[in-house]
Amino acid sequence: MANQAAIVVGGGVIGMATACALAGRGVDVTVLERYTLGHEWASSHGLSRAIRHAYGSRAIYTRMVTRSLALWDDLARETGRHLYTETGVLSLGKAEDGETLSGYEVMRDENVLVERLPSEEVRARFPQFVVTDEDVIVYTPQGGMLHASECLLALRDRLSAHGGVLREGVQVTRVEPTGAQGEQGRVTVSDGSTLTADRVIVTAGPWVHDVLPDLRLPVRATRQQIIYFDGLPAEQFGVGVFPVFLAGIGEGGFYGFPLQGPGWLKVASHVIGPTSDPNEPYPPDEREIEAVQAFMRRRLPSAADAPLAFADRCRYDMTPDEDFILDDHPAGRGVVIGSGFSGHGFKFGVLIGELLAALALDKPPAFPLDRFRLRRFQEASDAAGG
Numbered sequence: 001m002a003n004q005a006a007i008v009v010g011g012g013v014i015g016m017a018t019a020c021a022l023a024g025r026g027v028d029v030t031v032l033e034r035y036t037l038g039h040e041w042a043s044s045h046g047l048s049r050a051i052r053h054a055y056g057s058r059a060i061y062t063r064m065v066t067r068s069l070a071l072w073d074d075l076a077r078e079t080g081r082h083l084y085t086e087t088g089v090l091s092l093g094k095a096e097d098g099e100t101l102s103g104y105e106v107m108r109d110e111n112v113l114v115e116r117l118p119s120e121e122v123r124a125r126f127p128q129f130v131v132t133d134e135d136v137i138v139y140t141p142q143g144g145m146l147h148a149s150e151c152l153l154a155l156r157d158r159l160s161a162h163g164g165v166l167r168e169g170v171q172v173t174r175v176e177p178t179g180a181q182g183e184q185g186r187v188t189v190s191d192g193s194t195l196t197a198d199r200v201i202v203t204a205g206p207w208v209h210d211v212l213p214d215l216r217l218p219v220r221a222t223r224q225q226i227i228y229f230d231g232l233p234a235e236q237f238g239v240g241v242f243p244v245f246l247a248g249i250g251e252g253g254f255y256g257f258p259l260q261g262p263g264w265l266k267v268a269s270h271v272i273g274p275t276s277d278p279n280e281p282y283p284p285d286e287r288e289i290e291a292v293q294a295f296m297r298r299r300l301p302s303a304a305d306a307p308l309a310f311a312d313r314c315r316y317d318m319t320p321d322e323d324f325i326l327d328d329h330p331a332g333r334g335v336v337i338g339s340g341f342s343g344h345g346f347k348f349g350v351l352i353g354e355l356l357a358a359l360a361l362d363k364p365p366a367f368p369l370d371r372f373r374l375r376r377f378q379e380a381s382d383a384a385g386g
């Protein structure tokens with residue numbers, strides 16, 4: 001594939017990983033990023049993102065997590081950067097939530113190290129949590145947190161080692177297939193100039209409609225928030241004693257991480273926020289901060305009075321079924337789309353990069369892509385009589 005040229009639009013974790021995968025296969029790659037790598041409004045920013053095997057009955061994601069852990073490990077060794085801290089992952093659910101028990105069974109079938117813990121054992125091992133005898137509690141010693149900003153720097157290192165280029169401060173206004181059968185891609189930039197390449201890969205996160213306005217992908221940008229708390233003791237909430245956790249699965253859910261960065265505990269609600277224009281800033285949502293604090297009073301009472309350090313905000317790019325979009329543009333193979341990461345894409349970053357590169361280069365992907373194709377939305381609409 002030497003001498004092929006590709007342009008990647010958007011330098012978040014997905015775009016950078018895709019560019020690395022293409023450059024590693026000898027493609028001449030340029031990433032066009034509107035702002036800077038890891039800027040604060042991109043989804044791929046900040047101290048951490050969770051990586052966990054628990055995915056309910058969706059076994060493909062559990063398998064993809066196992067592969068992703070190995071790929072992040074390769075990247076860490078190659079770049080000498082610390083990308084991942086294994087904290088273990090504790091899931092607190094209910095028998096009827098439709099996720100926790102099926103997730104446990106899938107993980108067991110997929111040979112992931114996993115235990116179901118009785119509540120008395122959780123009280124002894126993780127006394128920070130209030131648990132009841134009705135809770136279904138699952139623990140995986142593997143999984144934990146990816147250091148998000150550091151992961152982006154590692155991808156930048158890899159890209160440059162393979163001769164790829166990251167151009168920051170370049171705003172793309174349009175992407176479309178071009179050529180006789182749409183077999184190439186054309187990019188229009190905000191100064192009016194155009195660029196063409198054998199393949200253009202769109203990985204613009206919540207801004208996908210800015211560059212593919214005619215396609216009307218079923219993706220909406222939602223406002224999300226992460227709350228950091230200060231002043232908690234490392235003996236109770238530090239790495240080694242406090243795991244990444246998921247709680248209230250099936251009821252929206254909360255999740256959290258041990259102390260990180262300046263010594264902050266991170267807790268957030270996974271409730272899907274309101275749809276909003278990704279180009280408009282928004283203030284912290286006080287009601288959501290209160291919901292997180294109420295959750296902490298119920299489940300983590302010894303942390304509930306910790307002072308608020310910071311409310312970080314960014315967006316999910318949600319699809320209706322929360323599955324990703326990894327597909328060719330319907331009008332031609334010159335444009336490939338990676339979108340709709342629905343609040344759970346970071347952990348798969350390097351792997352998705354491999355999958356999008358395989359699509360772009362017409363190579364067999366490492367995982368089947370049927371679940372991620374655009375035609376599913378048409379099929380769902382047909383089935384609904386729409």
Ligand SMILES: Cc1cc2nc3c(=O)[nH]c(=O)nc-3n(C[C@H](O)[C@H](O)[C@H](O)COP(=O)(O)OP(=O)(O)OC[C@H]3O[C@@H](n4cnc5c(N)ncnc54)[C@H](O)[C@@H]3O)c2cc1C
Pocket residue numbers: 009010011012013014015032033034035036038039041042043044045048049050051170171172173203204205206207208210211224225226313314315316339341342343344345346347348
């Ligand atoms: C609050 C929150 C918590 C999350 N927690 C987790 C978690 O614990 N685990 C997990 O796996 N995932 C998590 N996610 C999801 C994960 O962060 C995202 O799925 C992932 O980062 C998506 O990356 P991306 O590259 O698609 O998008 P982004 O990181 O948003 O990157 C898109 C890039 O495209 C650029 N761009 C946009 N428009 C243009 C244009 N016109 N021209 C040029 N460049 C453009 C943007 O500037 C941006 O840098 C979370 C997300 C949020 C918001």
